[in-house]
Amino acid sequence: MSETLDLTLKVWRQPGPDASGRYVEYKLTEISTHMSFLEMLDVLNEQLNEKGEEMIAFDHDCREGICGACSLMINGQAHGPDSGTTTCQLHMRRFKNGDTIVIEPWRARAFPVVRDLVVDRGAFDRIVQEGGFISANTGSAPDANSVPIPAPVQETAMDAAACIGCGACVAACKNASAMLFVSAKVSHLSTLPQGKPERDSRVQGMVAQMDLEGFGNCTNTEECQAACPAEISVSNIARLNREFLRAQLCSKE
Amino acid sequence: MADTANTVFNSRVPDGPMAEKWDRCKQEMKLVNPANKRKKKIIVVGTGLAGASAAASLAELGYQVESFCFQDSPRRAHSIAAQGGINAAKNYPNDGDSVWRLFYDTVKGGDYRSREANVHRLAQVSNNIIDQCTAQGVPFARDYGGLLSNRSFGGAQVSRTFYARGQTGQQLLLGAYSALMRQVGTGRVTLFPRREMLDLVVVDGVARGIIVRNLITGEFEKYSADCVLLCTGGYGNAFYLSTNAKGSNVTAAWRCHKRGAYFANPCYTQIHPTCIPVSGDYQSKLTLMSESLRNDGRVWVPGAQGDQRRGNQIPDTERDYYLERRYPAFGNLVPRDVASRASKERCDAGYGVGSTGQAVFLDFRDAIARDGKHTIEAKYGNLFHMYKKITGEDPYQVPMRIYPAVHYTMGGLWVDYHLQSSIPGLFVLGEANFSDHGANRLGASALMQGLADGYFVAPYTTSNFLGSQNLPEVSTDDEAFTEAMANAQDRNSKILGVQGTRSSDSIHRELGHILWEYCGMSRERQGLESAMGKISDLREEFWSSIKVLGQGEQLNQNLEHAGRLADFLEFGELMVRDALVREESCGGHFREEHQTKDNEALRDDKNFSHVSAWEFTGVGNEPVEHREQLEFIEVPLATRSYK
Amino acid sequence: MVTKLAEKQQSSPSTGGKSATKWIMTLLSSSIGQKFVMGITGLLLCGFLVVHLAGNLLVYVGAEAYNGYADKLHSMMLLPVAETGLFLLLFAHIALAIKLTRDNQQARHISYQEPQSKIEEKPSLFSQTPMGNTSGWMFISGSIILAFLVIHMIDMKLHWNPGVDYSIETPEGVVEAKPYSIMVQVLGSFTAPFYIVGTIVLGFHLSHGFSSAFQSLGLNHPKYTPLIKKLAILFAFVIAAGFASLPIWGFFIH
């Protein structure tokens, strides 16, 4: 049943944040089609270690598509060819024998490369810090059923809340814009009744930080949506625009 | 040592009736005045549910908090991966639930090996957790009237599990993370991501700081504080293959253990019944299919051995729905340990399916026929999608193939009622402690425990600690810090210095094989004894032939892995030893020598109604076992039956 | 520029609002605010295009009709105001286009080897072209439009086109040629091909720009957005075809 593949990989290697990088070619043989993409890289790393070369650094943790750690540009596509899929969920059955696969890190000024394929996505945390929350001190909460939330509203919030913070939207966007990520968080919190009290300061704070971090602007290209493993919709971006304008034009501050 | 053993074994459970213990405890606690809180510094290691919630809550109280994790962002802690849900005794469905029933189910589910008072407190605060999370914007599932909805989980006959699609852990963690980030914004929490804790610093017998390695620069850093909260998760990755994230480790807990914190019940491991089976040697981790699937899926194997037909081609009359057959009362919803063992039993008997014969079916055919594909998709769509991605098979058409896998560790650092370890000033929260689940954890109660510890217990008990101590200032120039740092640095350089031939992955896999084989779903004396020797041999091999390239002063993921593996190799032996001395079967610990005629676990309450808490005496040396006797007053000891 | 949350929480919410101009500055200096202006100016320009096209199409009715329209327009007192407004719109649109495009290039300072789109369904035949749905061509198409507009101004405002007689000698002396005559001459001159290229490129610009503007203004709805996207294509086509028909017609009448 199980077939195997022979592959050529071209991988971005960069020893450190300030070092210059280059593409290095590796040959791999007999890769099982049942392997995940990261398992394929594990195999390569084992071989490199054996040969006395340093392993390729790449971020990963849960390996089931939820932590948002993995982050590879595979043949020019964020998280590889499948829609709604993270790199760790991508399987080798998606590739053909003899394929050449180019693997690059996320590239954005706001996501500097740390080493090889690992980038620093701290900008996302700093954006959340500026308003991506509902202020509810521990112990202060009313009964959870005290405010009914219509199922469609909570579904909309949940759709947006599904963002895993991987940064593929930034990576895939030709402008390295973080609008999809920011809009997902703003939509999640601002559509819920609990999130309304802070809706103005939230969107203003987060957008200001997003701009400071050096992400690009949205040109409504929608590549982010296509690359997003959590299938976050660009309708959230419209909501973000709306929320931001509302806050700027209507808030008393 | 004898008298210290006595003092640490004060579990500090308050007197009085069970239902009043926690309130009484809170009333008697010392407080720290607001002006002083600002001067107190607390280190929180870990940003999972336990760590993030504790750090946020403590900062809200006014303490200065330093928060550490090894991931690039606190939001990626392993709690993010929890799928199914979180329990609470809200009784919204009006099906007879109550704090007492949740307490009872959890004690029983834990096979009478947990501390009653802790479990009762857990059940008590469970409702506050749901309120708190909802207030933070966690989008729990709701019905059309806009009120919260529930699902059922194993080991309970009521519906008390709250969920957010199949991403409950993600949503709860993002809630706690956002609370944490809010405090980072106020300046009360300082974040230290990509830091790995490599040692605990104990000054005058009190935990006063930690040593970490900055994973980006490779530098070692020292941090001091007035107390340390360890929230570093479970050690399931000792088995190499588990449902845990790749980075999950025992390192932080183990290093604390080496500094004097007792390790309790390390042999209690939860093997989750519904995971995607292993497909080949390259496999790097196992993926869980949430327990919630057992609400609608039926578990079966073919009635004949070695039946190679596809699941959907086998007629009903030739199927053996063995859980429904053996456990008519709970059916497919028996607790995890019971379900896992039953699968193993069927596969060992030759009824397993798939190419390896190490799998059983989880079938949704009947549920789809009953409720329609759409309903099933709404409930489990993302899980089905995940299954299809991994296996290439469509579970709407053919039954899923599942097999048990290591999932959760009930054991952990010993803590008292205040969640303080045997080292004063070291508090342990979440999966890293041993406290609430006894020998088996019920589904949806780890999330509950992590958040209970972090939001509602530790903020009180650490305040009480800080309020009742008069701690001297310590500086990171203190000798204890220098010594601990040198120690950690030394260990790293040693690993780099070996320059051997074996990769950390290959040794880790081997350790995993040993533990799974001899200390997995069922254990017996001879196997355990041989495992002890095998592990110590493997440890020696590690130190003589590990091959880690690159330097220490850079991002070096291989070095990180090797360091964690070195600790698993020390820890593994303790796990096996604990399994060896526990001459009974309970929960996740099944000793073949101790079973009933129909292969059910046979507990020995007379001799083993205790917690085994191990004291470290040196690598390779025999550790000292301390025992905390457990009393069952509210939930009298009974044979756990789900028939 | 950014009020840190910490400061925000310390200052009590009741103490005075921002000064009247400050919030406008914040709005205009933010990425979303700039996109908002981009969208508004773009849509207003679209509005102008509609009016402009309607007027121009009067040439098909006949010389009188067109001349009548043009004379009436030119006699309007508010015309200079409107024209200034139009130039301001265009200026703002272009200035921001340059600024945003430069920002965007800086945000992705190192490019990928071969970026590949993951967008599955291509919405229209426009996307088969390099200027289709890919907004990456907005700046380039915009620049071509700008070049065309310069030519257009030379032809129509500055009256510098050497191939056109802007004045005619009549017995009463030299008078300005009638608008209809200028138009017909221009469309027959060597600049005519630029009108075809310019207006078709404008069509591409609008095929993305029209619906994009709604998104930038936050106007998105599951019911209407798909409609707007279709409408954008239609609008772009009508504008491009309408304008491009003029030089083609001009070619045939000469």
Ligand SMILES: Cc1cc2nc3c(=O)[nH]c(=O)nc-3n(C[C@H](O)[C@H](O)[C@H](O)COP(=O)(O)OP(=O)(O)OC[C@H]3O[C@@H](n4cnc5c(N)ncnc54)[C@H](O)[C@@H]3O)c2cc1C
């Ligand atoms: C796939 C899966 C599904 C699950 N589903 C459910 C469910 O449905 N319901 C339920 O109740 N439970 C579930 N569980 C169990 C539950 O998710 C965990 O027990 C719980 O989340 C543990 O939380 P924690 O805060 O203790 O630790 P974790 O979330 O594991 O966090 C550990 C933290 O410690 C940090 N850390 C670890 N080691 C170090 C170190 N050496 N130095 C510095 N930092 C360190 C990490 O960076 C991380 O931030 C599931 C578990 C798995 C694996």
Ligand code: HEM
């Ligand atoms: C009649 C002339 C023009 C019209 C009607 C027009 C219309 C539009 C519209 C409607 C948009 C969409 C705005 C948005 O996305 O929010 C747009 C975007 C844009 N326009 Fe124009 N435009 C014209 C001329 C120009 C010119 C001369 C340039 C010069 C460089 C230009 C450059 C751009 C750019 C770069 C964008 C992309 C902005 C983005 O998507 O972020 N346009 N235009």
Ligand code: SF4
């Ligand atoms: S919006 Fe999608 S692509 Fe962007 S960070 Fe979130 S999950 Fe990743």
Ligand code: FES
């Ligand atoms: S490793 Fe967690 S999402 Fe891929």
